[in-house]
Amino acid sequence: MFQALIEPLQYGFMQRSLVIAILVGLLCAVVGSYLMVQRLALLGDAISHSVLPGLAIAFMLGANIFVGAFIAGVFSTMAIAWIRTRSPIKEDAAMGIVFSAFFALGITLITVIQKDNKIDLNHFLFGNILGVTVDEVRDTAIIAAVVLIVVVLIYKELLFYTFDPLGAQAAGLPVNRLNFGLMLLIALTIVASMKAVGVILVLSLLITPGATAYLLVKRLHQVMILGAVIGVFSSISGMYLSYFYNLPSGPAIVLVVSGLFLLALLFSPKHGVLIPSVNQK
Incomplete structure (x- = not known):
């Protein structure tokens, strides 16, 4: 058993992949907890799909694709906010409009690029964690450190805003800045996770660990901690x-975290579907 655990570690690509998996599992669970509590899962989906045009344009210009993806993510959040504030369109509809438009533009640009370059950019859709480089590990570690430090520094303000935005506004907190700051954190998290699971599957890592923890514990900090444990465990297990069953890495990670959610949904002491005697109390 122990030999099976250490066998993959003799390869450099597996060492880099496991570091990325741990960072992404931790980061997505912490930031995704806010999305899950605020019922803004669609926002994560919108931003994750909206980064595609940015990475495609950055590739065409020879720039850093992470920077391009982040800029596109920020621009999409600004577009959502602009539509919501300047028209009677509700936020969920604005997300759907921006998400579909950006995603379509990204796919179109990637298709155009692939006509002239024999380069496969599809791994940004589905992830290619086994192909990460040392530089990408460094970039992901820097992003993770920045996001986690910001979350720690403004934890109380985000906590207040998350559960009572009107009360936070009445108390004088800059709710618009907090909202935009949270969107920036989500964009950074998605950019950091692109190589691991891709923009299509990243929503699962953003939402599912926190949702699983939410079925087991009550407080937000507990959801974050347990969600981070679930995210890291799922990433490593995936x-x-x-490695052992020659499966695509991104989908394997998502299947593990989805399986853990199903177990929590069925057997959670307070919310388990198969624990009716507790639920009736």
């Missing part, structure tokens, strides 16, 4: 499944 990597080992990918």
Whole structure:
């Protein structure tokens, strides 16, 4: 058993992949907890799909694709906010409009690029964690450190805003800045996770660990901590499944975290579907 655990570690690509998996599992669970509590899962989906044009344009210009993806993510959040504030369109509809438009533009640009370059950019859709480089590990670590430090520094303000935005506004907190700051954190998290699971599957890592923890604990900080444990465990387990059974790494990680959610949904002491005697109390 122990030999099976250490066998993949003899390869450099697996060492880099496991570092990325741990960072992404931790980061997505912490930031995604806010999305889950605020019922803004669609926002994560919108931003994750909206980064595609940015990475495609950055590739065409020879720039850093992470920077391009982040800029596109920020621009999409500004577009959503602009539509919501300047028209009677509700926020969920604005997200759907921006998400579909940006995603379509990204796919179109990627298709155009692939006509002239024999380069596969599809791994940004579905992830290619086994192909990460040392530089990408460094970039992901920097992003993770920045996001986690910001979350720690403004935890109380985000907590207040998350559960009572009107009360936070009445108390004088800059709710618009907090909202935009949260969107920036989400964009950074998605950019950091692109290589691991891709923009299509990243929503699962953003929402599912926090949702699983939410079925088991009550307080937000507990949801974050347990969600981070679930996210890291799922990422590592998915990597080992990918290695031993020759499975695609991103989908393997998502399947593990989805399986853990199903177990929590069925057997949670307070909310478990198969624990009716507790639910009736």
